[in-house]
Amino acid sequence: MFRHVSLQSSFAARSIARNAGCRRLASTKTLKETLQEVIPPKQEQLKRLKAEHGHTVVGDVKVENIIGGMRGLKAMLWEASVLDPIEGIRFHGLSIPDCQKLLPSSPGGKEMTAESMLWLLMTGKVPTPEQSKQLSDELVERGELPTFVEKFLDSLPKTLHPMSQLSMGVAALNHDSAFQAAYERGIKKPDYWTYTLEDCLNLVAKLPALAARIYRNIYHSDKSIAPTDRNLDLVGNYSNKLGFGDNQAMTEYLRLYIALHGDHEGGNASAHTAHLVGSTLADPYLSYAAGLNALAGPLHGLANQEVLRWQMAMQKEIGDTITHDNIKEYLWKTLKGGQVVPGYGHGVLRNPDPRFVALLEFAKSRPELQASPTIQLVQQTAEVAPDVLKEHGKTKNPYPNVDAASGCVLYHYGLTEFKYYTVIFGVSRALGAVTQLVWARALGLPIERPKSYSMDALEKLIKN
Numbered sequence: 001m002f003r004h005v006s007l008q009s010s011f012a013a014r015s016i017a018r019n020a021g022c023r024r025l026a027s028t029k030t031l032k033e034t035l036q037e038v039i040p041p042k043q044e045q046l047k048r049l050k051a052e053h054g055h056t057v058v059g060d061v062k063v064e065n066i067i068g069g070m071r072g073l074k075a076m077l078w079e080a081s082v083l084d085p086i087e088g089i090r091f092h093g094l095s096i097p098d099c100q101k102l103l104p105s106s107p108g109g110k111e112m113t114a115e116s117m118l119w120l121l122m123t124g125k126v127p128t129p130e131q132s133k134q135l136s137d138e139l140v141e142r143g144e145l146p147t148f149v150e151k152f153l154d155s156l157p158k159t160l161h162p163m164s165q166l167s168m169g170v171a172a173l174n175h176d177s178a179f180q181a182a183y184e185r186g187i188k189k190p191d192y193w194t195y196t197l198e199d200c201l202n203l204v205a206k207l208p209a210l211a212a213r214i215y216r217n218i219y220h221s222d223k224s225i226a227p228t229d230r231n232l233d234l235v236g237n238y239s240n241k242l243g244f245g246d247n248q249a250m251t252e253y254l255r256l257y258i259a260l261h262g263d264h265e266g267g268n269a270s271a272h273t274a275h276l277v278g279s280t281l282a283d284p285y286l287s288y289a290a291g292l293n294a295l296a297g298p299l300h301g302l303a304n305q306e307v308l309r310w311q312m313a314m315q316k317e318i319g320d321t322i323t324h325d326n327i328k329e330y331l332w333k334t335l336k337g338g339q340v341v342p343g344y345g346h347g348v349l350r351n352p353d354p355r356f357v358a359l360l361e362f363a364k365s366r367p368e369l370q371a372s373p374t375i376q377l378v379q380q381t382a383e384v385a386p387d388v389l390k391e392h393g394k395t396k397n398p399y400p401n402v403d404a405a406s407g408c409v410l411y412h413y414g415l416t417e418f419k420y421y422t423v424i425f426g427v428s429r430a431l432g433a434v435t436q437l438v439w440a441r442a443l444g445l446p447i448e449r450p451k452s453y454s455m456d457a458l459e460k461l462i463k464n
């Protein structure tokens with residue numbers, strides 16, 4: 001069903017893969033040193049594009065784009081990943097299986113680490129295991145929360161949604177923003193990116209402690225949180241702090257989940273929001289807090305919570321004997337009730353989401369997950385829903401997206417509080433959002449300000 005990989009992206013992937021082989025032997029440069037190396041040629045590329053092609057037309061703007069949520073408009077610069085409607089996401093040209101093969105894992109594990117994905121997104125290069133480990137060590141050093149943020153989180157009511165708590169906690173971290181302080185001192189534009197990088201690394205480093213504290217506060221009233229283990233990677237510590245550190249399979253799943261959800265080009269609502277807010281030179285904490293608020297919508301990241309809620313309701317109604325026919329009936333009931341089927345459809349993808357495929361492959365590789373009724377229901381639903389959605393006739397993409405699968409493994413391993421699931425997505429999506437913030441400042445991108453029209457003004461424009 002998958003279209004052949006485009007020549008350009010397979011060429012990029014082969015060349016990154018070849019270079020990865022060389023670099024593994026050679027480079028011990030830090031992330032910042034690597035960025036100092038890769039930023040100048042990109043700045044030159046942007047200058048060239050502006051000078052030579054500033055007026056080249058690459059698409060039309062139709063009225064349907066304007067009234068259809070800007071769907072299909074080629075209107076943003078985003079370096080780290082590009083989404084193909086059929087084959088899905090590529091990170092600097094690398095597909096998900098490429099990344100699984102090439103990106104370093106943690107000692108004793110098989111899944112790529114968040115640090116190695118962050119390195120790839122930021123630099124376009126595959127890190128050596130030493131570089132990935134060195135970035136882990138750097139993040140561990142930066143990972144403690146300010147005491148006032150801990151107290152602030154502890155004071156919030158348990159009934160406040162975990163995503164609201166995450167967004168408020170991230171916004172509060174701006175108390176110590178290096179970018180904001182430097183801006184107030186009066187730095188020059190070419191220096192913006194280094195202070196932005198400083199904030200971005202601090203943000204990524206502190207997210208596990210922040211997100212785990214929210215989980216423990218809401219769902220485990222004893223408030224005990226594991227201390228940071230300096231030998232572990234970012235996700236190893238996150239899993240520990242959540243209380244799942246003794247479950248190696250769960251920790252590996254979290255590594256895969258967090259690497260895969262890291263970036264999905266620029267136009268998705270969370271990434272775009274963080275980019276838009278960042279374009280005003282609001283610091284990375286405020287920018288990403290805004291992105292998290294977009295992620296908390298049920299048509300976007302919150303869908304992973306909705307999938308489990310919907311699936312539980314289906315299980316309750318159907319009972320123990322689940323067949324394709326009664327799943328089909330439940331799907332029709334949902335659609336006829338005027339609701340969307342969570343975990344299906346997509347703004348850009350027109351094929352099953354390769355992230356959904358990768359997460360289900362993980363489940364298929366472990367016997368205890370294969371036997372899980374929750375995971376079996378996800379698989380059975382994915383066998384039935386596309387035909388129902390095609391017959392329903394509205395959805396442009398009747399196939400499962402990542403949210404259809406992401407929660408079921410968490411649920412099986414005992415993280416059953418599904419209102420928390422989007423927080424894990426929020427820990428992950430920071431990887432792509434902060435990468436763009438660093439690059440937007442390094443490239444000197446301007447404040448975002450598209451032109452809008454009223455319907456009357458649009459009609460006038462059409463007549464003219």
Ligand SMILES: CC(=O)SCCNC(=O)CCNC(=O)[C@H](O)C(C)(C)COP(=O)(O)OP(=O)(O)OC[C@H]1O[C@@H](n2cnc3c(N)ncnc32)[C@H](O)[C@@H]1OP(=O)(O)O
Nearest residue numbers: 299300301303340341342343344345346347394395396401
């Ligand atoms: C990580 C992520 O954000 S992945 C997406 C997570 N979201 C979900 O899973 C929620 C369910 N899916 C949806 O609501 C949509 O498919 C979206 C929001 C993801 C994409 O929206 P769009 O780009 O507008 O989709 P599309 O162009 O196919 O929509 C056409 C129609 O089909 C409907 N439709 C799309 N997906 C579904 C679905 N899963 N179930 C029922 N109807 C759907 C739309 O609501 C729309 O109806 P309308 O004409 O009455 O307004």
Ligand SMILES: O=C([O-])CC(=O)C(=O)O
Nearest residue numbers: 264267268269347348401
């Ligand atoms: O790309 C989108 O619009 C939604 C999505 O899958 C993501 O952000 O991961």
